[in-house]
Amino acid sequence: MLIIRPICASDYEALYGIAVESGHGFTSLPVNEDLLRSKIARAEASFTKDVKKPFDEGYLMVLEDTTTKEVVGTCGIEAAVGMEDAFYHYRLGTEVYHSKQIAVRNEVETLTLCHDYTGAAELCTLFLKDAYRKGNNGRMLSRSRFLLLAQHPHRFGETVIAEMRGVSDEKGDSPFYEWLQKHFLGIDFVEADYLSGLGKKAFMAEMMPRSPVYVCMLPKKAQKVIGEVHSNTKPALRLLQAEGFKFRNYVDIFDGGPTVECSLTDIKSVKRSRLLTVEIGNMPRTDTSFIISNTKLADYRATAAKLSVSDEHDNVVLSPELAQGLMVENGQQIRVLSL
Ligand SMILES: CC(C)(COP(=O)(O)OP(=O)(O)OC[C@H]1O[C@@H](n2cnc3c(N)ncnc32)[C@H](O)[C@@H]1OP(=O)(O)O)[C@@H](O)C(=O)NCCC(=O)NCCSC(=O)CCC(=O)O
Ligand SMILES: NC(=[NH2+])NCCC[C@H](N)C(=O)O
Numbered sequence: 001m002l003i004i005r006p007i008c009a010s011d012y013e014a015l016y017g018i019a020v021e022s023g024h025g026f027t028s029l030p031v032n033e034d035l036l037r038s039k040i041a042r043a044e045a046s047f048t049k050d051v052k053k054p055f056d057e058g059y060l061m062v063l064e065d066t067t068t069k070e071v072v073g074t075c076g077i078e079a080a081v082g083m084e085d086a087f088y089h090y091r092l093g094t095e096v097y098h099s100k101q102i103a104v105r106n107e108v109e110t111l112t113l114c115h116d117y118t119g120a121a122e123l124c125t126l127f128l129k130d131a132y133r134k135g136n137n138g139r140m141l142s143r144s145r146f147l148l149l150a151q152h153p154h155r156f157g158e159t160v161i162a163e164m165r166g167v168s169d170e171k172g173d174s175p176f177y178e179w180l181q182k183h184f185l186g187i188d189f190v191e192a193d194y195l196s197g198l199g200k201k202a203f204m205a206e207m208m209p210r211s212p213v214y215v216c217m218l219p220k221k222a223q224k225v226i227g228e229v230h231s232n233t234k235p236a237l238r239l240l241q242a243e244g245f246k247f248r249n250y251v252d253i254f255d256g257g258p259t260v261e262c263s264l265t266d267i268k269s270v271k272r273s274r275l276l277t278v279e280i281g282n283m284p285r286t287d288t289s290f291i292i293s294n295t296k297l298a299d300y301r302a303t304a305a306k307l308s309v310s311d312e313h314d315n316v317v318l319s320p321e322l323a324q325g326l327m328v329e330n331g332q333q334i335r336v337l338s339l
Contacts, residue, residue, distance in 0.1 A: 001066045001325050002137065004075070004144050004293075004302040006047045007040050011062055014071035015040065018127055024172040024190045025165050025230060025255060028076070028125045030197035046079070048298045051155045054079035059148065060125060061300070063132075063141055066325065072132045075141050076125035077148065080157040082118035085201055088208075089114055089259060092215075092226070092249040109215035111226075113208055116250065121149070121156035121264065122163065126236050136304055136339050140291050142239040144302040146269035147293040147335045153264055160264050162240055165233040166257025167225040175221040176256035184209055192254050208253065226256040233257075243268045273337040276309065276316040280330050283319050284308040289339040294328050301326045304339060 007015065015036050019029040029036070039060060046057035056079070063073035081087040090111040098105045123145060128138050149156055168174040172190040185192060185207050195203065215223055227247060229237050237260070244267060245260035252259070264270060275295070286308045293302035303325055309316055316336065318326070328334055 001303060001321070002072070002132075002140070003064050003066055003325050004061050004141065004300075005064060006298065006300055007043050007060045007062050007074075009037075009040055009044070011071055012037060012040060014062065015074070018071070018074055018129075021129070022127050025168045025174070025193055026127070027163070027165075027193050027197040029074075029127070030194045032194075032198060035198050043076075047300065051079070053154065054119075054121065054156050056080070056084050057155065061144075063128070063137075065132075073128040073137070073141050074125050075127075075145055076123070077145050077156065078122040078124060079155055080119050081122050081161075082115060085199055086115055086205065087118055088201070088204055088253050089117060089250045090213075090253050090256075091116060092251060093212075110212040111215060111251075112212040113253065114250075117159070117161050117259070117261075119157050120159040120161045120261070122161050123240070124162065136289060138235055139239060139339060140302075140304045142236065143243075143269050143337065143339075144291055144293065146243070146267055147273055147291060147302060147337060148300065149264055149267065150270040150273045151293070151295050151335055152297065153270075156264060158264055159261055160245075160267065161259050161261045162236075162245065163252055163259045164237050164257045165230040166252050166255030167228050167230055168255055174255045175219075175225050177254050179218055179222055180208075180254065189254060196254065204253070222256070227251055227258045229257055269337050273335050274309075275333050275335055276314055278323060278328050278330060278332050278334055279315050279317050280320055280323050281317045283317050283322070290336045291339055292322075292326060292337075293335050294326050295333050295335060296327065299327050307336065309336060309338075 019031045042058050043060040058078050060076040062071045091114045093110045095108050174189040177189040245262045247258045250259040286306050290307045291304050
């Protein structure tokens with residue numbers, strides 16, 4: 001069985017492996033022992049914290065193959081970004097230059113540094129090991145987070161965003177970042193992204209261009225990748241677009257990757273998920289797959305299985321093994337979502 005559960009201290013080695021495998025530009029998993037250990041500790045504290053409104057909690061989860069006990073993927077949700085530091089974006093805007101006198105009209109695009117997403121929840125750290133990128137695994141891993149959002153909405157910002165990894169090559173060169181490195185920041189993309197992932201962001205305030213930047217004055221290859229995602233990230237973006245996430249002209253300040261957003265209550269899977277009551281027994285044969293989670297937090301569990309669910313009844317039969325995997329008993333509730 002593949003089970004999604006909160007990360008714990010003994011997952012450190014596995015998380016380190018995934019940080020290496022995910023590569024540069026995957027900002028939230030820098031290859032740094034202290035940072036990864038503190039991310040795990042922060043997640044452990046968040047899943048047990050009594051929360052009235054979202055602040056700096058981070059809900060990092062892993063996907064475990066229970067037959068091998070191997071951690072094969074990760075997914076996460078930040079409760080509210082920019083509460084303890086500044087959370088930067090470039091906003092793509094338009095300026096119009098128009099003169100009747102000389103009969104010229106130009107529209108030019110600008111990039112303006114902003115903190116507009118402060119307080120938003122952020123989907124992040126979505127990664128699945130190559131061998132497991134098959135069937136519904138990727139979709140389950142991405143979507144399982146909507147069950148958690150639906151069950152505990154008061155723990156998260158009302159707007160939900162995801163920063164999609166922008167374009168860079170295997171060597172860690174980003175076509176967008178080059179002009180920033182040359183004229184402003186000095187350090188290379190891999191280092192800038194690494195410092196950003198560590199939360200060491202003071203250099204951004206000190207070194208990023210102070211004035212808005214005119215897109216037409218950037219190198220052509222930088223212009224071309226504004227709002228474009230890394231090829232490995234196309235499936236992740238596709239999954240969010242299907243949920244109703246939209247690009248609203250905000251891009252990453254280093255690689256130009258798009259940020260997409262949706263109101264928590266408008267996310268399709270949040271709206272469609274249902275609470276059902278568990279009956280443990282023999283599961284009827286059916287072909288309809290569901291993502292299923294319990295309604296707990298510290299003992300949160302989610303998985304996918306074929307269930308017989310009817311519109312008329314609020315009961316659902318789970319096998320003893322499935323109930324055990326989900327840590328639920330007879331009469332308790334689960335949340336389900338068709339896959
Ligand atoms: C993201 C996942 C976990 C997704 O798993 P899979 O690759 O198995 O997904 P999948 O089921 O094959 O594909 C999901 C959907 O994307 C479509 N799809 C697949 N390849 C595509 C491509 N090249 N272009 C456009 N769409 C594509 C599929 O048809 C399917 O759409 P239909 O459903 O319509 O059939 C994986 O690709 C991965 O680990 N990628 C590397 C790490 C990464 O870049 N992560 C995202 C970083 S950005 C981030 O973490 C923030 C976002 C977030 O947290 O959600
Ligand atoms: N533009 C970027 N590089 N954004 C970060 C992309 C990766 C992903 N959002 C994460 O959790 O780290």
